[in-house]
Amino acid sequence: MNTATDWRKARDIAYRVGQGITLASHSVPLTDAIGHTLAEPVRAANPLPAFDTVAMDGYAIRGEGPWRLEDTDQLAGTVADPLSSGHARRIATGAQLPPGTDGIIRLEDSTESNGQVNGPHQPDWRHVGEEINLGDTLFSSGRTVTPALAGFAAAAGNDEVSVWSPPTTRLAVFGDELVSQGPARDGKIRDSLGPMLPAVLDSLGAAGSAAVHVADTPEDHLRALENPHSTITLTTGGTMHGPVDYLHPTLQRLNATYHVNTVAVRPGFPMLLAETDSGIVCGLPGNPQSALIAIVTLVAPLIDGMLRRDPPDLSTVTVADDIAGRGDCTRLALVDHDGRLVAHHGSAMLRGVAAARGFAVVPPHAGARAGQELSFLSLSGISY
Structure with a gap:
């Protein structure tokens, strides 16, 4: 042999x-890509944010206060006209920042009376490209498409991604x-x-x-x-x-x-x-x-x-029991979430597998003592 x-x-x-x-690789809509592996990098089709935007409801102000309140509100999804000096404009979360804005008064910090608004203000908005710039790489090839990855790719202007079959x-x-x-x-x-x-x-x-x-x-x-x-x-x-x-x-x-x-x-x-x-x-x-x-x-x-993923890697686990070695062979010992050996761990048995978190890796020509740190191979998605 x-x-x-x-x-x-x-x-x-x-x-x-x-x-x-x-x-083979092919392009798929983001909603169909989840669980697949990227065949090509995903890049930003627009910066994030795509424009200067506010992160809370409040008032955009320019110049010295108190500020005369404009009749028009700045809502999310609309193009912002410039703001005049001495004026304030109600602004909604996610709305484009009006050109000329010097600061934002948070809604909860504001006082409105007789067509005027007052309150403490600060330059409190998100700047264009603060999260990522146009053309930057969001994810490299070999990444598994998760719901969060798909959401980020969509926020950056992507409709489809290339994945491996x-x-x-x-x-x-x-x-x-x-x-x-x-x-x-x-x-x-x-x-x-x-x-x-x-x-x-x-x-x-x-x-x-x-x-x-x-x-x-x-x-x-x-x-x-x-x-x-x-x-x-x-x-x-x-x-x-x-x-x-x-x-x-x-x-x-x-x-x-x-x-x-x-x-x-x-x-x-x-x-x-x-x-x-x-x-x-x-x-x-x-x-x-x-x-x-x-x-x-x-x-x-x-x-x-x-799928061109990164080479498989192992994490670690601290075992709670002594584990006997297997001579010149590596031993894969089933352990639970506390690092304890599970019962019913024979080669023909699945009862122990169903109760285990994964395998503690005992090197050849060695055993392990309780409290020792070993390499660990997770069974996430298989046993729990």
Whole structure:
């Protein structure tokens, strides 16, 4: 068997493989862009503010007071005529500042009597371009479009943005022992990955598709991998060399190039990343937690690379329990919001995953002590 790839190195390899794949890009309205990844930078089509504007209701004044109140109010959305010396004009929040204005009297600080207004004033308005100038870059490519990003892009005069088309995926679930409906019985096991993984792939920025169950025969495996019509084909199970594990022989028949073949991580060891003439193949272990670890180890960095996002990074967590190491393998240990190990964390179990905040990363040849700070891989959007 090939030497297993270091966990961090495997993530780097997957990211670089993704960078080598070019996806299509297209322009979409801002309301349709949320959740997609920018293919081009977004720049300001107008400065912000686009003109000098007031930030509160009050009075625009010019010259010395008390000021004679004009009959016309300055409302938002109207062009401001110049203000005469000795005059005041009621002005609404967001309205254009009248030329010649020396100061603003806040409404709550004003006194109005006999057609005149008085009160303390100051040059209290927002200047054109205070937030951003015309042509400035709002966001670089590789950013995920969030509601706030879309709102800022709209405020800066944009109607559309260029986004990458999400990589398409196909999920092939191997195993005659699996059933897709009803309770497990008669030696059969209920498939949990088919319902879970398409949504996980969507959350990572790919276009998830419904799982296809593939029989444990060489020819069914070959048909599943020959012409997938997708950017990434994910398989579950069959990543070892058991009596009905046909994934490796099928990849050999397709003259696949292996980028990663097993990763030194527990759980999740027997995972792979390969490439055929038909596209990328990610082989996930059949055990549910191990399959999820393969997703965050290989698939998430792969998609990040395709979408030209920044390389995946880790945060930190202070663990509340001692955590045993796993020899020369990295251990990904499920922890909750308090940094405590969760129960039911076996490779075949999802109960612990559903209760966890993410994985504490225990380095090879080491354990961890309570109170120690470790790298942390979040499961945000997957488990909570």
